[in-house]
Amino acid sequence: MSATIAEVTAVRVPERSWRSEVRALRVVWRRDLIRFADDPRMILTWLLQPLLFLFVLGPGLQSLSAGSTDGVDLTTFMFPGILCMALVYSAIFSAASLVWDRELGFMREMMVAPVSRWSIVAGKCLGGTTIAGTQGVIVLALAGVVHVPYDPILLFGILGLELLIAFTVTAFGVMVATGIKRAQTFTSVVQLFVFPMIFLSGALYPVSGLPTWLRVLNRSNPLTYAVDPMRRLVFEHLDISDAARRRLAPGVTWWGWRVPSLVEVGIVLALGLAMLAVAIFQFKRTE
């Protein structure tokens, strides 16, 4: 039998430093990626929903809306919204891994390690961002199918927006996850928030000419400010009439003032950082 140790390489755990924090953050991030890459079925499941919307719902509704889109294909119109939807789903569900870690005990392994809670939460956020971003890239690759040109500026712009949205939504998911003890609760909270947020965001319809109550809800929905710059960017690169552009991508307005894309991006980023801070605070408290 073994259990006698022929030779032992003694190791030591160094004092906490920024280097050890970076290593911790990186390994938390890498663990999420390993698990993601190991589960191709999960990747497909997450992609299924946006693809259904894009290739089934879009063409299905096309006949109804043909007159009102000024010749623009409905799937083209929906593309930026669907992209956001895909990001929201995969970001939320990668954040859910935190709840599972707690439920299945792995959380304790991280909690007793000599690293700051900050590194663990930031690593999780980075993991979710990468995974959701990857999904976004896959959907983005389908741009040509829905008549969105493969213009380098457009692609890089979308990629940047994708990462931003992925980060903010993951931060949201992690924030919810740190405040919740059971995986089941997480699922219901997600159902409660995510569906309305997607439907209220204008991902599936233009945001001008809405009834007042819907406009108020739409304007106070953070996701609105993620979808809008994405749609503007896409529409700037489409070869369509100005009338169609005005009609389909009117942009978000506050009391008649059209909110610039940069402000929208700022809102999304600020929200993401704020939610990350709340997540870290809650995570520290749950010890």
Add this chain to the structure above:
Amino acid sequence: MLLMRVMSCVMNPSTPAAIEVEALVKTYGEIEAVRGVSLTVAPGEIFGFLGPNGAGKSTTINMLCTLARPTSGTARVSGFDVTRERDDVRRHIGLVFQDPTLDGYLTAEQNLRFHAELYGIDAGAVPARMRQMLEMVDLWDRRDQKVHTYSGGMRRRLEIARGLMHSPRVLFLDEPTIGLDPQTRSAIWRYIRALQEAEGTTIFMTTHYMEEAEFCDRVAIMDRGEIVVLDTPEALKASVGADRVVLGTVDDETAMAALRDRFGIDATVAEGAVTFHVASGEAFVPRLFAELGVGITSVTVSRPTMDDVFMCYTGSTIRDAETASPAERNRAMARVVVKAGR
């Protein structure tokens, strides 16, 4: 020899005790889970922590490994204060919990690598150290398999290998052998001893198995949040002193009354049999048959074991303690609820 080690740490402050606990208290609202625990564990010692469920063992361990903040009192592990120097404590301890804390979707090797990175171990030393630990627990050949394919015993062995990855000065084991088959249990004890020899690791463990308590250098028995006794297993058995007589009778009530009236012995019923202690059991048996006046169906006389020690100091056998009184169970429940609510 152990006494000398303990003495030398008391006398010589330059070699700090592995664990030093002073009047440690933890309350959850109304519930006093730990009520003033004090103890000192010498470096390299194997220290056993026994007690019925809900006695406060896990709460004490959680405070020692920085997972719970003491309400009052102090505790130092490897020379560091568990509330003020948490990170230093964490750097020097390893943990194996009762409940699994592995990632089932990673392989054994990936689990250990995750641990090594999280603890910032020198990357050059990781492969060698990992191999030694996995070989020690006989899992080197299965390092590439996902942990969810492992049996319960293999998982526990992997937890131990992982807990030791970073050469901890103190290893905390909370029920490391519970629910395992006898072979795995004895294997785990072999690892613990091998490691203690190789690296001088201090072991602080809780266990439900009284025969395992015998392997410890010293044992503390905890009950209702307090340490009721603390000594070497030999000394504890000697303190119980008398032999144990377990009596099967046709009428336990009458037999107990007869024992009290005729021999002045206070017997209890444990595990469904009349049990009592007398100085020399063998010599007492003939008198028993002659004078008890109640039909005897069986007699067992045994030298004191750790079970007797446990019974003597907590008033129940460990198995009776499992199916504890409603009040005790409520206490245990309350603790669980408080834990979940946190």
